[in-house]
Amino acid sequence: MAAVLESLLREEVSVAAVVRWIARSTRGSEDNPGEAAALSSLRPLRKEFVPFLLNFLREQSSRVLPQGPPTPAKAPGASAALPGRPGGPSRGSRGARSQLFPPTEAPSTAAEAPLARRGGRRRGPGPARERGGRGLEEGVSGENLPGAGGRRLRGSGSPSRPSLTLSDPPNLSNLEEFPPVGSVPPGPTGRTKPSRRINPTPVSEERSLSKPKTCFTSPPINCVPNSQPSALDTSPWGLGLPPGCRSLQEEREMLRKERSKQLQQSPTPTCPTPELGSPLPSRAGSLTDEPADPARVSSRQRLELVALVYSSCIAENLVPNLFLELFFVFQLLTARRMVTAKNSDPELSPGVLDSLESPLFQSIHDCVFFAVQVLECHFQVLSNLDKGTLKLLAENERLLCFSPALQGRLRAAYEGSVAKVSLAMPPSAQAVSFQPETDNRANFSSDRAFHTFKKQRDVFYEVLREWEDHHEEPGWDFEKGLGSRIRAMMGQLSAACSHSHFVRLFQKQLLQMCQSPGGAGGTVLGEAPDVLSMLGADKLGRLWRLQERLMAPQSSGGPCPPPTFPGCQGFFRDFILSASSFQFNQHLMDSLSLKIRELNGLALPQHEPSDEDGESDVDWQGERRQFAVVLLSLRLLAKFLGFVAFLPYRGPEPPPTGELQDSILALRSQVPPVLDVRTLLQRGLQARRAVLTVPWLVEFLSFADHVVPLLDYYRDIFILLLRLHRSLVLSQDSEAKMCFLNKLLLLAVLGWLFQIPTVPEDLFFLEEGPSDAFEVDTVAPEHGLDAAPVVDQQLLYTCCPYIGELRKLLALWVSGSTGRSGGFMRKITPTTTTGLGAQPSGTSQGLQARLAHAFFHNQPPSLRRTVEFVAERIGSNCVKHIKATLVADLVRQAESLLQEQLVTQGEEGGDPAQLLEILCSQLCPHGAQALALGREFCQRKSPGAVRALLPEETPAAVLSSAENIAVGLATEKACAWLSANITALIRREVKAAVSRTLRAQGPEPAARGERRGCSRACEHHAPLPSHLISEIKDVLSLAVGPRDPDEGVSPEHLEQLLGQLGQTLRCRQFLCPPAEQHLAKCSVDLASLLVADQIPILGPPAQYRLERGQARRLLHMLLSLWKEDFQGPVPLQLLLSPRNVGLLADTRPREWDLLLFLLRELVEKGLMGRMEIEACLGSLHQAQWPGDFAEELATLSNLFLAEPHLPEPQLRTCELVQPNRGTVLAQS
C-alpha cells in the first residue's frame, strides 16, 4: 500500500487513476496503460489501500491531535450495553478496530510506473498556491496516541511506517515562531476578521473535575474524557507539555506586549487581527496555541497530493464514514500544537522528503494546510452543514489565512443559509389519553382483564413518574427502585389480550415521549391528533424543564457514539430490561413490527417538480415536517425493535469464534427475522424510498449482536447498504435521483453504522463492491421519495447528533477551551406541533379510480391530501353519526320492547340470552337503513369540508371534482365499514342495553320511575338535603337519647324543619335518590316519635311535652309531605312496625289518639290502604307485648276496624270525637 502512496508521491501515477483503481474492480477505459500497469501489479492489495491511507493519516497526525475531542471510531464502554451489568472486557479493545488491517502485505517495490499527468478527478477548484514553506522539523512520537483521529487503523505490516524524527521542542517563547493567534502573518486578503462573538460559557460538569483556574492558562493535561479510561492508559501526550501553568497575570502581560509589538510591526494588518475590544480571557485561552502560517508549510506538493487522494476517497465514499473524516480534518484544522516526543529516534535522517520516510505533517502549518486542502474539495458538504457550523468555519482565522477563497464561499454560504438547527428538547411526560374505542370494556375478554389493565395503566405511570423524579439523582438505580414493582405488574398480565393492550400503551407512550424531540409531542402517529394532546401538557412545566436543560452539559460520545438511549428512551429500555418478560417482549416486537411496516408503507406525498412555486414552498414545509415525524418515529420504533429482538443474543462476552461460531451460525440461520427487513430494504430501494427506509434500518441494525452480520440474511442487507453507500456520491449531480441532503443523511447514518463495534471491521473494506453496478430496478414513478427534498438540516442533525461534533470542535477552538464536552449556551427555537395528514384510503378500483388518480396528478399534492383527509374523516364521522342516531334509536326501541316483555312475563322476564335473541331478530334488519343514511351523510358533509379546506381560488371545476371524489371516497369508506359491521354493532349495543336494563331491574325497583324536576321558577335556594338529614338525625338522636337535661327542641324548630324539608323536596336540584330515601325514612321515624310523644321539647319553661294540637299540626305537615312532595316511596308501614309502636309502650299514660289520627289520615289521603293497615295491625298482635299493652293495641285495632268506610264528612265528625276516645282508651 505504501508503494501506491509512494508512487503517487513520486508522481508516477495520477490521483485520478489511483482513485479509479481503488473504486473500481474493473479497469476504467480512460486509464493510462502505464498507470494501469503500475497499479495492476498491486491489484491484490487494492482493497487495503484506503484503510492504509486512513491509518497513515491518523498516525501522521498523532502528534498534533492529542488535544481536543478525540475521534473515537467506536467509543468504548458503549452505553447500549445492559445497564447495571459491567461492560465486557473486550469492548474497549474492540473499539479500536485494531484487526482491521491484517498484517499480510509485504513491502512492494514494484510500483515503478510512468508519471501521472492529470489532477484529481473531482478536486476542488482551488489551485495549489505556490508559497514556500518552512518546515518545523519535529519528530513524530512513536507512542500510540489515542485521540488522533481516534480510529487508528494500525497498518502493522506497512514497511514504510513513518519513522521518527526529532527536532527541538517548539520554542514557545519565541514569538516569531509562535506568534499569538490573531497575529498571523499577512495573508492574501485584506478583510477584517468577523467580530468576535461572546464565548460560550462552558458549563460542563467535567469542567469541575479539571481545575477551573488552570483552564485558561494552560493546556489541559487531563483532556481524556472520564468515560474512556481505556484511552487514558495509553495517553502520554502530556509528556511534551509543561504540566505547570503560567499565571494568568503573566499571560496577560505577554499578551499585552505581544499586541503592542504587533501594532508596531504591522500597522496595516491584512490578516485578521483581534479587535481592540476583544475580550482578553478568550484570547488568553488560545495563547498557547501554535499559530499556523501558510508561508511555512513544508513539502506543499506532497501534502497537496495526499490531500487530493484523500479527498477523492472521501468523495467516492471509499471511506466508511464521511463525517468521521471531516471530523479528523477539522481536528487538523484546529490543532493547537505539535507534540514533541521525548523518545524520538535521533538517528533517522530527515533527508528524503518526498517519500513516506519523512513525516507528512511536520508542523502545525502542514496540518492546517492539509486540512484546508481537503476542505476545499468538500465545500458542498460544508455548505450544507448547519448555520452555526458555517459561521464558525467562516470565522476561522486559519481558514481565512490558508484559503481566503474557501472562506469567502463559506461566508456566502453562511449568509445564505437558513439551516438553523435547534437542539432537541425533551418533551415532558404526558400520558397517553384513554380512548374508548380501544380501551373500554368491550375490548377485553373479561371484566377481570379490563380491571387488571386499569390498574396496570396506573402502575405504569406511577413508575414513570417516579423515574422522572429520581433518575437523575446520583445513586438511584432503576432496577432497585422500580424493578420489583414492574415485575409484579407484568405478573398480573395473564391474558394474552392484556399483553397486547399494555404493549399498545407502552408503544404509544414511547412515541409520545421520545418520537419528536423538536416537536411539541403529544401527536401520536397514525392517530388522529386529539385536541387535548394538541393543546398539550403544561407548557410551563416544559419550559421549566427546558431551562434546566440549558445548563446541563451536552452529552455526546464524539463523532461516532455508540447507540444509546438518551433521555426518556432510557426509561423504556430499563423498563424492558427490568420487566424481563418474554411475553411482553414478544408482544412488543409484534406491535413494533406492525407499526414499522405501517409507517414505512405510509404514502408520503411525492415531489412534483411542476408545482407552482409559492404554493409548493408552503406545502413543502408541511411535507418535510410530516416526513420528519414519520422518519423519527420509525427510527425510534426500529431502535427498540432491534434492542428487544437482539437482546437475547447480546452479552458482555466476546463474540464466539471457530467451531462455536459455526454452530451458532447454523442455529441462528434457522431463525426467521423478527421483521423481514431485507424485503423492506429491497422494496424501499426499488421504490426510491431509501431516505425513509435506510435510516430506521440502521437504527435496527445498530443493536445487532456479533453473529448477525455473519448470517446470510443480514449479510445481504449489509451488502445492499454498502453498495448504496458507495453509490451515494455527493458530487454527482443526480438530484433527480436523490437530493443532496437526503444523500448526506444516508451517508451519515450508514457511516455511523459501519463504526458500530458489532459490524465486522472487514465488512466495509473487504466487500467487493461492484459499485458501478448498483442500479436497482425501480418500480417507482420517476420521482420517488428520494428525489424529494424531505431532509433538512434540522432532521439531519436530529438523526445524527454526532454531526454536531464538528461544530463543537470549531467552537472549542474559538473558546480556547479544551474540555471535551463543554456545554454551550444553546439557542432553542420552539417548533410547532406536527400534524399528520391522512393516510390514503387505499381503495381504488376501476375507471373512476383511475380518473381520480389522473385528476390528482396535475394538481398540487395538498389537494389530494385534503380530499383524502376529508374523506377519511367524514367516513369515520359518518359511522359515529350512525351509531349516535340509528343505532341509538334501535337501542331505545330495544329498551322499550324489553320493558314490555318484562311486564308481560313478570319480574323474571325470562332468560336474558333468549331475550337478546328476540330483540336482535326484531331490530337487526333495521340496520339496512344504515347504508342509505351513511350515503346521505357523506353526500351532505363532504363538499363543505373540502370547500373550507381548499384555497378560495381553486377553479370551480377542480373544486367540484374534488368534492365529488371526497364524497365518493367517504361513502366508500363508511359503507364498507357499515355493511360489514352494522349488525354486530347493533347486537353489541342492544346487548349492553339489555344487561343495563336487567341490572337496573334488580335491587331497587322503587328508585326508578318518573321523576319530576323542580318547577320552572325554582331558584334552587332550598336547604340542602344533606343538611336536612343531618338536622333530622340530631332531633332523632335527641329523642332517642341519651341527652343532657337541658337539651331539647322547640316546636317552632320542628315546624321549621318540616317546612324546610318541604322546600328541599320540591327543589329537586340537589336531591339524589338515596338522600330522598333516607329523608323519607327519617320522616317516618320522626312521625313515630311524635305519635309516641318522645320528642323532648324546649319551650316556655317546664313544658316538656308537645301539645296535642302542635303534634297534630306537625303530623299534618308530614302527611302532606308524604302525599305531595316525596317522589320516592315512603316506608309508611314502619309506622306500624313493632319497634315504633313499641315506643308507645314506654309512655305513661299511653296516648293512642295520635296514632289513630295518623292511621285515619293515611287512609284518607290514600297513602295507605285500609287493608294494608289491617294487615300491619294484625301482624302487630303476633309480637310479644306486656299484657296491658297488648290489650290496648287490640282495642285500637278494633276501633280502627270498626270504623265504616265512610265518605269524607263523616270522617270529619269522627275526628272531632277522637280526643275523647283517645283519652278513654288511654285511661282504660
Added chain:
Amino acid sequence: MILTKAQYEEIAQCLVSVPPTRQSLRKLKQRFPSQSQATLLSIFSQEYQKHIKRTHGKHHTSEAIESYYQRYLNGVVKNGAAPVLLDLANEVDYAPSLMARLILERFLQEHEETAPSKSVINSMLRDPSQIPDGVLANQVYQCIVNDCCYGPLVDCIKHAIGHEHEVLLRDLLLEKNLSFLDEDQLRAKGYDKTPDFILQVPVAVEGHIIHWIESKASFGDECSHHAYLHDQFWSYWNRFGPGLVIYWYGFIQELDCNRERGILLKACFPTNIVTLCHSIA
C-alpha cells in the same frame, strides 16, 4: 378554607380520642369558632376514621367480641331502656354504629342457623325494625342516630354532600359555558376511570392546564389526599392529562405541591379561568 399544616395539626390535636357524638362536635365548634363547621366536621370525621382504622383490629378479636356481647347482654337484662350499647362503645373507644354492627352480627350468629350475610346486616342497620329482637333494635337505632362519623345515616349524609357539590360544580360549569362530559356519560362510553367532569375543551387556571375537575366535598388532609392521588387523581392524569381538584371544605396548603406535575388543588371554584380563544391562529 386552606389550612397550613400547623393549623391543621392544632385542630387534629384536639380530636384525640373524642367520641363521635353531637356533644363533641358542639365543643369543637366552640373551640375553633373561626373555622367553618363543615370543615371542622370533615376533619373530625377523618381523624376519627383514622383512629378507628388504627384500632379496628383489637375490637374484632373473638375475645373482644365475646366480652362486648356479654356486657351487652348483662346490661340489657338490667335495664333494656338504658343506652347500654352506646355507653359500651364510648367506654371502649369504638364507633357506636360499628359496635352495633358487631353485636348485631354476634346476636344473629347465636339466633340464626346460618351466619348472616353482609346485606342482611346492612339492611337491618338501615332499618332496625327488621331486627327480630326489639331491645336490640332500639339499642342499635340509638347507636346509629348518635354516631356522627359512622352508620348508614352518616353515609347517606356524606353521599348527599358529595352529590350536592357535584351538582353545584355542574351548575358553575354551565354558568361559565364550559362544556363537559360528566361521570355518567364517561362511564357509558366505557371509560375505566372517570373524574366528575372532563372538559371538552381544556382551560387554564392560574397558568395550569385543566382537562378534568374532580369535586371532593371533604377536607383534604394528607391521608385522604394521598389515597385519592393514588386511586383517582393520578389515574385521571394518566388518562386525561392535568386537572383540578376542588376540596370544598379546604385542604392542607402543603399538599398543593403537584401543580407542575398536573394536579391543581383549590378550595372553591376558580375565579380566573382562561379559555381557549378561537380567534388566535
